[in-house]
Amino acid sequence: DTAVSQTPKYLVTQMGNDKSIKCEQNLGHDTMYWYKQDSKKFLKIMFSYNNKELIINETVPNRFSPKSPDKAHLNLHINSLELGDSAVYFCASSRRRGDGEQYFGPGTRLTVT
Amino acid sequence: AQSVTQLDSHVSVSEGTPVLLRCNYSSSYSPSLFWYVQHPNKGLQLLLKYTSAATLVKGINGFEAEFKKSETSFHLTKPSAHMSDAAEYFCVVSSNYGGSQGNLIFGKGTKLSVKP
Numbered sequence: 001d002t003a004v005s006q007t008p009k010y011l012v013t014q015m016g017n018d019k020s021i022k023c024e025q026n027l028g029h030d031t032m033y034w035y036k037q038d039s040k041k042f043l044k045i046m047f048s049y050n051n052k053e054l055i056i057n058e059t060v061p062n063r064f065s066p067k068s069p070d071k072a073h074l075n076l077h078i079n080s081l082e083l084g085d086s087a088v089y090f091c092a093s094s095r096r097r098g099d100g101e102q103y104f105g106p107g108t109r110l111t112v113t
Numbered sequence: 114a115q116s117v118t119q120l121d122s123h124v125s126v127s128e129g130t131p132v133l134l135r136c137n138y139s140s141s142y143s144p145s146l147f148w149y150v151q152h153p154n155k156g157l158q159l160l161l162k163y164t165s166a167a168t169l170v171k172g173i174n175g176f177e178a179e180f181k182k183s184e185t186s187f188h189l190t191k192p193s194a195h196m197s198d199a200a201e202y203f204c205v206v207s208s209n210y211g212g213s214q215g216n217l218i219f220g221k222g223t224k225l226s227v228k229p
Contacts, residue, residue, distance in 0.1 A: 107156050
């Protein structure tokens with residue numbers, strides 16, 4: 001069984017559209033994260049979510065909104081997509097907040113045209 | 114603020130030769146440090162972690178890293194490279210600050226190429 005899964009794996013869409021990426025973890029972890037990896041492979045935290053507490057990286061535009069229906073899921077919704085949103089988005093989880101040992105999903109490659 | 118600097122963007126070795134990937138860190142506190150690996154078109158996988166226990170840390174696939182406080186370094190090594198080691202390697206520090214505690218701060222990555 002895949003520990004952290006994401007769907008879709010690839011997402012191609014036009015500017016201005018709204019899209020969502022889904023993430024599920026079956027590890028029983030308390031904390032989940034979203035990361036963005038740009039074209040130069042640089043990874044940056046976007047959000048962390050623990051027990052209904054959302055910690056937002058202040059550099060993330062408010063067009064991005066994480067939604068967590070339950071502890072095992074953290075979806076990423078993006079409004080009004082822009083060309084600069086093209087990247088690979090990774091979901092991750094850890095046992096608890098503050099645990100640097102994280103388990104990553106396979107990534108979603110988003111291309112905005 | 115905490116940060117990590119990976120000193121080489123690309124390292125190329127021959128199969129069977131040693132691997133050295135260099136990382137320096139900056140932290141006001143005793144840091145938690147990690148190495149993650151990303152194989153092409155894959156997610157990231159934890160190789161090893163340092164959390165103030167033994168300074169020499171052993172990880173998966175024969176990799177190890179040594180924490181040297183005097184040099185603020187956490188270099189990753191492997192005695193003998195294998196073709197399957199070709200990947201992107203990230204040195205990572207875990208934030209100790211307030212609301213961002215536990216968030217990972219990534220280096221820019223080192224691409225390891227292994228020649229037959």
